[in-house]
Amino acid sequence: MSALLEVAQLRTHFLTRAGVVKAVEGVSFTLERGEILGLVGESGSGKSVTGFSLIGLVDPPGRIVSGSIRFDGQELVGLAPDRMRALRGKRIAMVFQDPAATLNPVLTIGAQMALAVQAHGGGSERAARDLAARTLTRVGIPDAAARLDAYPHEFSGGMRQRVAIATALLHGPELIIADEPTTALDVSIQAQILAEMKQLAKQSGTALIWISHDLATVSSLADRVLVMYAGRIVESGPVASVLRAPLHPYTRGLLDSLPAMARPGEKLNQIPGSTPSLLSLPPGCPFAPRCPRATDICRSDPPVVTQPGRMALCHHPLEMAAA
């Protein structure tokens, strides 16, 4: 059987007043059924835009300019809007960052979930509410049937995110894209949601793309990790080996920036400089200006993928043996 998702040379650009923002520039990866993939990067790395590209919800003025997204063998780039809609929520679902903003404040939880149920095939209002209540119970909301008539503001942040997750789970999708779903939550609630998501994904065999800026979160959840920088995937591989022995200097720098990796009070091994503007990327490797290993070739020629299997987009990858 082929992979569930095959993304090849995806490019998503935003035509803004200031110029073309190349938010996603040549992203390729595959995702197996039931696999959990971590998509890690700092703000502006293109990780969220990648997620929205997959589900066909890039806001104008952004659009997919080229590349291919094959979902279960079907090409999604250029798919007719109504066929794309039929996939969304049914086979590919998405959970967003801020649960306070995603739920409609003036509709009850039950009404919103019923709309999501009925979006894919009729069914009675009654059946829709039953399904909603059952799914809410699955994500750990007690007394779900009674809470269908509550409004979002009557829930806590963690509970609202559970409602959003339940909405995504309604039709038993094959793929869930989760865009920083725990960033807006407290640590103790984040831990609850992470544990539940991991369990739900394993139980139902749903593939999960977990977009996050937090390496630690991804490391305890994902099977494989993709590290993004300036719209490109700079490194990918099984999560444990990437974190134990990163090939790309950026991944190394990211790990060294974590206070948890250093002795308290000691200076952190910081990456100098800041993320380049996506409007005017340097020729060659976009990380070169901040990279301790950069040489002339990095500044002139774009790097190519090295080390198949464990992939890194770098002229001078770190030695695997260094670990």
Add this chain to the structure above:
Amino acid sequence: MSPALSAFWQEYRENWIAVVALAVVAIIVAAALFAPWIAPQDPYDLANLELANARRPPGFVGSDGYVHWLGTDAQGRDLFSAILYGLRISLQMGIAAGAVALTIGTLLGVLAAHAGGKVEAGIMRLVDLQLSFPAILLALVLVAVLGQGRVPLIIALVTAQYAYFARTAYGAATAERQKDYVEAARATPLPGRRVVFRHILPNCLPPLIVVGTVQVANAIALEATLSFLGLGLPPTEPSLGMLIANGFQYMMSGRTWISVYPGIALIVLIVAINVVGDQLRDQFNPRLRR
């Protein structure tokens, strides 16, 4: 031009309708400003008027050799001249009333936002009450009580409009007040006056400019309406509204130009100002920026 301003102008230029509107406003303001030199006739000088020339259609050549391109009104005034002078009055009234209302309203709004407590509650209750009360009614009653003339009219227009500015300034100032940089200024600590005038007030200006533009247009329309109802300026200084009102009775008999041309001038002016205001509103709205 500062870089911020030139970037603003760059964006403004992209909407050609707004550019045309701005040009129209500029031309009308210039025409009104130089009316005494442009207008073929001084419409206020009753000695110039001859009844023989009254209600003549556009293109009529008057007894004194004028070509009345837009015709004449019931008193024999050259309509083109009357419109230029009428625009002058309309603009004077609109801008004067707008400026006074802007000043009073902004001060009240910012004061309410800054003082808080009872002062805030008192001012904003009054403003809200007035906002719910239609401007035209208020102006009608004030003109009825105060009598006709420029000053009563401006008082009426200001009373009818200051509340919009106060509400806008208050809204903007309370939003600013909650922003971190105001808290940072207070935490330094900087003196209260400096916080208000250097940090809060300048950041309230964009919405006030938008409301200001729209309110000048509204003041002009309101003045015209009051004049149309016979409650505006005295008939010796006909504003656009009064010219239209005077022509109304001749409309049924087919002499439409007496009302229609002043009306077109009025509408072009108001529409142009509103289009400019709309564009400014869009450009100032951070939620629609990309």
Add this chain to the structure above:
Amino acid sequence: MSAILTAEHVTRRFSPRVTLGDRIAGLLGAKVDRRAVQAVTDVSLQVQQGETLGLVGESGCGKSTLGRMLAGILPPSEGAVRLSGASPMRGKHKTTTRIQTVFQDPNASLNPRIRIGDTIAEGPISHGLVTRANAPAMVAEWLSRVGLDPAFATRFPHQFSGGQRQRVAIARALAMQPEVLVCDEPVASLDVSIQAQILNLFLDLRQQLGLTCLFISHDLSVVRHVSDRVAVMYLGRIVEMGEAAKVYAAPRHPYTQGLLDSVPKLMLGGNEGLSFKPISGELPSPLSPPPGCAFNPRCPKATELCRRERPPLTAREDGTLVACHHA
């Protein structure tokens, strides 16, 4: 060492406005919600000269409110804050310049219409710390000390990246020559790589200037990295306070334990298990905190005593203060 900044039984309430209508409705027998939110309850602490005290807790625990009271921005409802023995405020207004604050979001804490040089200079000029003529030199010095090009003084905030803006905000606070610096989540809105730069800058400047600091953050590892002592807050109270190394190595309060366990760790050896252990349940509403120990509904060790009696914050043999019946 001596305490430079102290809080004595500080409490802060935010009361709802009860209108006349509410009162009449109350007389008619309707239920009127007059419960005040008690953001901070009876907190006492001391910040010693030269140390960094970390204040850590989840959102809504009152750490920011406590920080704002200690910084002299918000007056306490009860109790007193003293900076070297004197209150930093008169009435509702801050009077001292000796304590300065760095805020969370540098995009919001810098006025977008003011050049950053003027932002840095306006406080010192208005308090006579520098003359108008000498201000540019002072601005240039501070910009270079926080790692920015002095020529940037004439730029506006939007011309900077988030990390650079936070550097400006730090320069603004330090240009006031404070003895105490309150940092309210200074790196929460920054990316990891930028966060490391700002933390390094903070460590450098703290050492160079001999600053006393209160460092507020929800991020346990960040607090651990910069703090000498740490105070853990839950629902408006301090539940555990002591030397950072001891609290992190051997947390005594079940909440501290649970919080530390909740944080996902970097898993370098595969992830078959979970690298974290969630605390069960949710934060209770601060409008109606549970009786007894506020943590009892979520606590694995809770007993009848915990539901009945609130444990006081008491010192243990190694000097750590803990508010728990069973620790």
Add this chain to the structure above:
Amino acid sequence: MLGYIIQRLLQAALVMLAMSALVFVGVYAIGNPIDVLISPDATQDIREAAIRHYGLDLPLWQQYLAFLGRLLRGDLGTSFVLNIPVTDLVFSRLPATLELALASVLIGAFIGIPLGVYAGYRPESPLSRGIMAFSVLGFSVPTFWIGLILILTFAVNLDWLPAGDRGPTVEVLGVGWSFLTWEGLQFLLLPALNLSLFKLAMMIRLSRAGTREVMLSDTVKFARAAGLSELTILRRHVLRLISIPLVTVFGLEFGSTLAFAVVTETIFSWPGVGKLIIDSITSLDRPVMVGYLVLVAFLFVTINLVVDLTYALLDPRLRRGGRAA
């Protein structure tokens, strides 16, 4: 919620008291109150009798209390010109205005909201630009001018509809209504259209702005991610979200329409209260002016109260929170 209702009622009463005091001071204390109460051509004897009768020789605060007392009994004096009690006069004219205002607000809402939602949904389409151009016109062009053009076009040139007056009415509940007959409707159409254009423009702009903002929100994005069709998103999510501010605007606009009817009624000779107030101003019929003011103030305070309470009822965040201030 009960507390909020009581609070708003108290405020409404306070506002009415303040309005009555203002009217009292403005008309009775500054002007010569006897001018308001007695026709100028009354004899000296009648004047003096009236002064005693109305207690104008008493201290000011007692006069105010007496004025309040008369107000509460519904006694607003008698029109000089028509010699009818002001209360009767105003109430006989009110239905015509109410009918006109309601018709125009309904036209504004039922045409304006769909157009505005469309313009907000597809802000770049040519039709949307057309709708917005129309709304700028409707917003800018003064009501009286539109009235003139309507008369010129439909009454004078095309001769399709009557140019003025109210035409025949049908008595229901003791009040005459136009909209019940075809002929009556014809008389109602032009003035209602005239009065509605401003509302229409306003409704278009408000619903467009609301829609645009909501369409960019995560709520809509999340609904799309769940596979909802665009029509469902518009109907169930967007409309519901923008309806709360729209309902309140609808209420407030109904109030201001009553006032703006002044212009339309003058142009179309529509026999409502607006026409009445203009006539009373030009004929210096002060009791009518005073009575009208007090009544309109009362109407406005009531409308505002209803709007505020509706708002609190519609928004679940306010409804169940119990605190709506």
